[in-house]
Amino acid sequence: MRPLYQTQRAMRAIRRAALQRGVIAILDLGTSKIACLVLRFDGPERAGGADGVGPMAGQTQFKVIGHAVTRSRGIRFGEVDSMGETERAIRTAVQQAQKDAQVRVDHVIVCLSGARPESFALSGEAEVEGSAVTGWDIGRVLGSCDVPDVGLGREVLHAQPVNWALDHRTGITDPQGQVGRQLTADLHLLAVDAAAIETLLLCLKRCDLECAGLASSAYVSGIASLVEDEQELGAVCIDMGGGSTGLSIFIRKHMIFADSVRLGGEHVTGDISMGLQVPMAQAERMKTLYGGVVATGVDDRELIPIGGDTGDWEHDRRVVSRTELIGIMRPRVEEILEEVRARLDWAGFDQLPSRSIVLTGGGSLIPGLDGLAARILGQKVRLGRPLRVQGLPQAATGAAFSAAVGLTLFAAHPQDEWWDFEIPPDRQSARSFRRAVKWFKDNW
Amino acid sequence: MRTLKLLWQLTIPSLVRQPAQPSLGLRRDPAPSVWSYRYQRLMLTPFYRRLVKVGLPVGAVLAVAALWLASDDHRALVAAKYDAMMDAVRERPEFMVTAVEIAGADRALTAAINEVARIDLPVSSFDLDLDALRRKVTDLTAVRSAQVKVNPGGTLEIAVVQRVPVAVWRYADGLRLIDGEGVMTGMIAERADRSDLPLIAGDGAKDAIDESLRLFSAAAPIAPRVRGLVRMGERRWDMILDNDLRILLPTHDPVPALERVIALDQAQQILDRDVGVVDMRLGDRPTLRLNPVAAASLREAIAANETVSVAPIQEDH
Numbered sequence: 001m002r003p004l005y006q007t008q009r010a011m012r013a014i015r016r017a018a019l020q021r022g023v024i025a026i027l028d029l030g031t032s033k034i035a036c037l038v039l040r041f042d043g044p045e046r047a048g049g050a051d052g053v054g055p056m057a058g059q060t061q062f063k064v065i066g067h068a069v070t071r072s073r074g075i076r077f078g079e080v081d082s083m084g085e086t087e088r089a090i091r092t093a094v095q096q097a098q099k100d101a102q103v104r105v106d107h108v109i110v111c112l113s114g115a116r117p118e119s120f121a122l123s124g125e126a127e128v129e130g131s132a133v134t135g136w137d138i139g140r141v142l143g144s145c146d147v148p149d150v151g152l153g154r155e156v157l158h159a160q161p162v163n164w165a166l167d168h169r170t171g172i173t174d175p176q177g178q179v180g181r182q183l184t185a186d187l188h189l190l191a192v193d194a195a196a197i198e199t200l201l202l203c204l205k206r207c208d209l210e211c212a213g214l215a216s217s218a219y220v221s222g223i224a225s226l227v228e229d230e231q232e233l234g235a236v237c238i239d240m241g242g243g244s245t246g247l248s249i250f251i252r253k254h255m256i257f258a259d260s261v262r263l264g265g266e267h268v269t270g271d272i273s274m275g276l277q278v279p280m281a282q283a284e285r286m287k288t289l290y291g292g293v294v295a296t297g298v299d300d301r302e303l304i305p306i307g308g309d310t311g312d313w314e315h316d317r318r319v320v321s322r323t324e325l326i327g328i329m330r331p332r333v334e335e336i337l338e339e340v341r342a343r344l345d346w347a348g349f350d351q352l353p354s355r356s357i358v359l360t361g362g363g364s365l366i367p368g369l370d371g372l373a374a375r376i377l378g379q380k381v382r383l384g385r386p387l388r389v390q391g392l393p394q395a396a397t398g399a400a401f402s403a404a405v406g407l408t409l410f411a412a413h414p415q416d417e418w419w420d421f422e423i424p425p426d427r428q429s430a431r432s433f434r435r436a437v438k439w440f441k442d443n444w
Numbered sequence: 445m446r447t448l449k450l451l452w453q454l455t456i457p458s459l460v461r462q463p464a465q466p467s468l469g470l471r472r473d474p475a476p477s478v479w480s481y482r483y484q485r486l487m488l489t490p491f492y493r494r495l496v497k498v499g500l501p502v503g504a505v506l507a508v509a510a511l512w513l514a515s516d517d518h519r520a521l522v523a524a525k526y527d528a529m530m531d532a533v534r535e536r537p538e539f540m541v542t543a544v545e546i547a548g549a550d551r552a553l554t555a556a557i558n559e560v561a562r563i564d565l566p567v568s569s570f571d572l573d574l575d576a577l578r579r580k581v582t583d584l585t586a587v588r589s590a591q592v593k594v595n596p597g598g599t600l601e602i603a604v605v606q607r608v609p610v611a612v613w614r615y616a617d618g619l620r621l622i623d624g625e626g627v628m629t630g631m632i633a634e635r636a637d638r639s640d641l642p643l644i645a646g647d648g649a650k651d652a653i654d655e656s657l658r659l660f661s662a663a664a665p666i667a668p669r670v671r672g673l674v675r676m677g678e679r680r681w682d683m684i685l686d687n688d689l690r691i692l693l694p695t696h697d698p699v700p701a702l703e704r705v706i707a708l709d710q711a712q713q714i715l716d717r718d719v720g721v722v723d724m725r726l727g728d729r730p731t732l733r734l735n736p737v738a739a740a741s742l743r744e745a746i747a748a749n750e751t752v753s754v755a756p757i758q759e760d761h
Contacts, residue, residue, distance in 0.1 A: 088475035098484065098488055099484070102488065104488035104489050208482065208485065
């Protein structure tokens, strides 16, 4: 396997090719469901506004033409647990989406929620050659960043420049073409387990798909469900998934921190299953139909038939009051939120100017969750739903699809990452010269 | 299907215990197998899709047709059917030609055109080769141009513009009629058949028909005496009058020369005398040749009367 840095560069090229071909699939590999959307890009000439900003901020240039959701198998905590099962689940989703779109898809962009993401802050600086900043200067600044010790078996998933400073002016969005002498960059680097990524890539390869991009689901659901001023002023997006809960902090339209808690909706279901002695499927059904986190007086009188197929007549005809169900769910949800709170505190979320909290993901659909989250996390809590993109079916507009929708935006407008900038020419030329010498030595 | 099941139950292997059926409550795994997944992806590839959806049926139809046509009988059958169909269309009354109308031709030419065209009526207009027919009609010498068309109602119209003969040309094979362009329009048996037309003769006479016509019109005062024009050496004309009087005309400007002769005649009745030849070939020295009798009497008269002065001949040399 090549190092992930090379893989990311290759993926960027593949994505460019796929966009030129016009069809790309996005795959949200979750613990409880796998969503696949097929996008068709119509090219920049049909993208609305003359100055590049159309009525939907440039999102009219693609359209969702195929959609499929399937129950996820073989994935735990957002990581591949059993390759065969995962592969079959991916095949199911991709085949359905292809059938829906009536077009063959070869390139996919994938997001994953697990693999223990860890954030690092980097900074680098370099003298500007010439009068104005060029792409080479940016490349050299990024090259001068001292890479932190991300750990053994860890790889870089995202490495995004989040802030630029030129001499004494900081907060520059795009330094290219500006005049100055000393260019400084702050980078946000997200490291994940390399093995999980490699396994995922292998799975895709076994499905005859080419990976055109990788993203962290915390990041992409933040893109989809945070509105623009929240991204600008500082907000955290909490993506409550099935097996893990991702959180991503945004400020000035850049993600500056991401983490994930390895707890999710599946654990709530497991608690119900254990507490009420029902199968997981039944517990999931009860959670979605009757679940909640705040019990009221009327819930005492609402009796839910548990049902069952064990053959024991008494066991199959038990009833449980909704209060009892809430009593099982609430501690686990509280635990998840407490964990998130701990991560946010560690990240220094309370230092942000605006501390909006946006809950999204399938777990955020629990009734009364916003009240509970407001008590645990902070006052400004809202439930987030993903942005509307063209052609998205009604069934995929819920909060559970914010990562999938975010991936479509990520596919259409990828943020500049470390590997998008060229390596400075001095190093590159030395290396290619060395390579030429080696070729001569090998052949003569 | 039921029969197959019954047959299967009669065999011994059916008695061996089958693996337990999955319970109905569990949902079947909806995942496609690797091969069905690949097959569907292949089918969604535009090239293969078109190959299967268009290429295969077309190929199959072509193959069946080719196999069927491999036999001679079948090919003959197809050809016969095709001919029958084409005939059925051709023989429709709308396309039949039932009459031929020849316009602009006299009786003799009409007969000649009928002879040449040789159309067996009724005939389908698809079978008529109008171009060839027009060429054949135009090839007739008496036809200057022809227009052939099939009119609605089933008549074939042959409109011809006939050549009008302006002179009779006596040639080796007889008397030919020629028109103003020197093209032969027909033949006559005797000169008396077309006594209204002037007579010309000699090699190359028809090429200079314009000049001859000018000469004939210039000779209008002596028209009753003119027998005809003879082309001499394909370059100049002789006009023959009755009693074999011959007027030799020059190569260039024969009409003024003829007019001079006529003027002489009107002044001195030169043509009424016993003259054999009036030679106008040299314009500044017209010459007369007397007939032998007249010449002899002239010579006698000179001998009897020496004093009779004849035109002195100036000898320069």
